Amino acid sequence: MKIATWNINSLTVRLPQVLEWLEANPVDALGLQELKLTDDKFPHLELEAAGYQCVSHGQKTYNGVAIVSRLPISEVVRNLPNFPDEQARVITATLATAQGPLRLINAYFVNGQAPGTDKFAYKLRWLAALTEWVRSQLAHYPRLVLMGDFNVAPDDRDTFDPIGLAGTIHHTPEERAHFQQLLALGLHDSFRLFEQPEKSFSWWDYRMLGFQKNRGLRIDHILISDALKPQASACHIDRAPRKNKQPSDHTPVVLTLAS
């Protein structure tokens, strides 16, 4: 089975690309981030016609996440129960797979703007709350996936300019320590379980020909629990959608689990 994550930067604008991508890449589950629409505007009919059930946690203008799945969805939790938040950033659900229940946490991590700002402080508080949520979920669901737009480049391989961008947002020691704390819960960065091309990125700035120059970051991740690790057979970044005429600034990451 295949599971993917994609920050689509407005589902209103990108729905045709999502449908096109799913047709070419019929994954079992897709986590979306930055819907930028409310739940009443979520395009259930169009995705159902493509064979997918969806659960969403949206809001107007900003943020918003959804799980799009061919597998039955249950036990949906919106946002972090331990962290009251007006921003819609997390949706957690159970997928009924042939191997049993799989707990899927799909998140749009806080951007954080810059170290020293209020937004950065919010990012660190949010990260701490997320870690506790993942810890508690792992205790109940050994088969667990945490994926989404992490807004963290875990190490120097994950940025086009490790020296020039050292200490800036996505690259700070605090953010990277939080990423390591997530791994310490018993999770694995599935992308790094396999040999990958150098300079593999999942996001490129719209400005200054970022994609054309491959000035990007790897900030979209799929973390899998110890129990799922033996099943993982591949993980790759699909750069193709970034070449579309009106692309998202992010591109999908796809995990393959052997049955």
Add this chain to the structure above:
DNA sequence: ATGTCGACGAATCGTCGA
């Protein structure tokens, strides 16, 4: 620093967030 997007409210652009 920002050369790009997208949403929004109020206009036919300015502001915010990323």
